[in-house]
Amino acid sequence: GAGVSQSPSNKVTEKGKDVELRCDPISGHTALYWYRQSLGQGLEFLIYFQGNSAPDKSGLPSDRFSAERTGGSVSTLTIQRTQQEDSAVYLCASSPEGGGAEFFGPGTRLTVL
């Protein structure tokens, strides 16, 4: 596609439910990043993929958060047993080689009630 796409654009869920957020990076981009944007914390790094492997998971806030990438393309971020503090906009970004996430998707706004 022409840009990074994310789905859904909005997700409202109840506390304790699991959610899956999807990211389709720009075709051919080997590096993929997930970030979280919230009012209190600003923009926070979550996880970095190079191809299908994740050499840097240091930003995942707890073991309720996980992510995978398949075929060097699509990535899914999964949040289990969601909590209200998980409410945020989750951003995906890709770049041709790493060294800076230069192309961001529109984000998924997650609201946990």
Add this chain to the structure above:
Amino acid sequence: GDSVTQMEGPVTLSEEAFLTINCTYTATGYPSLFWYVQYPGEGLQLLLKATKADDKGSNKGFEATYRKETTSFHLEKGSVQVSDSAVYFCALTSLSNTGKLIFGQGTTLQVKP
């Protein structure tokens, strides 16, 4: 660890005024530096970047110079327009960070006609 500090906002200017948004950083090694912009209701967009000392990034009338001696990357524009109203984020990345972006807290710019 690496970090980025931006001047506090919001910044309110009249149209055609001169803009400076200060950004300083702390990093090991030689980071690349970025300015991203987020227009109301839109996603993050790369505005400009610089990858080595004394480089000047420029785009859409905005400029920033990578100053290693003062560890700064201040954003400037000679004459702002109402359409420049947005949130501006300074960020860095380095090989020691696996290419992930570390963002400042963002500075809101409002330009009044």
